[in-house]
Amino acid sequence: DAGVIQSPRHEVTEMGQEVTLRCKPISGHNSLFWYRQTMMRGLELLIYFNNNVPIDDSGMPEDRFSAKMPNASFSTLKIQPSEPRDSAVYFCASSSSRALSYNEQFFGPGTRLTVL
Amino acid sequence: DAKTTQPTSMDCAEGRAANLPCNHSTISGNEYVYWYRQIHSQGPQYIIHGLKNNETNEMASLIITEDRKSSTLILPHATLRDTAVYYCIVRAISSGSARQLTFGSGTQLTVLP
Numbered sequence: 398d399a400g401v402i403q404s405p406r407h408e409v410t411e412m413g414q415e416v417t418l419r420c421k422p423i424s425g426h427n428s429l430f431w432y433r434q435t436m437m438r439g440l441e442l443l444i445y446f447n448n449n450v451p452i453d454d455s456g457m458p459e460d461r462f463s464a465k466m467p468n469a470s471f472s473t474l475k476i477q478p479s480e481p482r483d484s485a486v487y488f489c490a491s492s493s494s495r496a497l498s499y500n501e502q503f504f505g506p507g508t509r510l511t512v513l
Numbered sequence: 514d515a516k517t518t519q520p521t522s523m524d525c526a527e528g529r530a531a532n533l534p535c536n537h538s539t540i541s542g543n544e545y546v547y548w549y550r551q552i553h554s555q556g557p558q559y560i561i562h563g564l565k566n567n568e569t570n571e572m573a574s575l576i577i578t579e580d581r582k583s584s585t586l587i588l589p590h591a592t593l594r595d596t597a598v599y600y601c602i603v604r605a606i607s608s609g610s611a612r613q614l615t616f617g618s619g620t621q622l623t624v625l626p
Contacts, residue, residue, distance in 0.1 A: 401556075439616060440557070440616040442613045445613050490556070501562075503559070505556055
């Protein structure tokens with residue numbers, strides 16, 4: 398099992414540019430989460446999906462952020478336009494909630510985003 | 514979800530047991546205690562979870578007090594690779610619908626040689 402796959406691993410861009418982060422969840426998992434981690438705010442949830450449907454996007458900072466999950470094996474997090482304060486490590490996680498399970502979440506390696 | 518309180522940092526000698534405490538005095542009857550850890554530059558990793566009974570797996574043991582208001586994660590023989598931030602999270606389980614994790618500040622465990 399390859400685990401949760403995120404790309405790119407590192408992204409450096411200039412303010413105002415569009416940034417797209419990608420995530421491939423573990424096969425068979427039906428829940429997907431996007432988190433952001435900074436020194437100041439720690440690890441915070443941005444949005445999560447169940448069965449490809451967004452359930453809670455209250456953590457999305459503002460309209461510049463958008464997330465999609467067109468199918469069970471792919472999700473994107475887009476920032477347009479990007480700003481220096483968006484610099485952070487962005488994690489994607491997936492879990493299975495079909496059975497009465499404990500909903501263990503498996504995290505990807507993260508994408509380190511730097512906006513200049 | 515109930516709030517948790519953890520010490521900011523702890524040290525442990527290599528080969529000794531690391532005991533990480535967590536207070537969750539407002540925990541509800543349907544809420545589980547989860548532990549995750551995050552090694553530097555990696556994503557968080559699930560360790561263990563429990564409801565009211567003590568639990569053990571290949572990574573750690575979880576001791577939950579009888580009143581469920583606090584718990585302790587035990588790494589029986591800490592190694593240098595166990596140096597990480599350890600997060601205690603309390604969350605209810607919803608059948609058929611995943612719920613998000615709310616991470617606090619965690620405890621920075623440093624295993625010393």
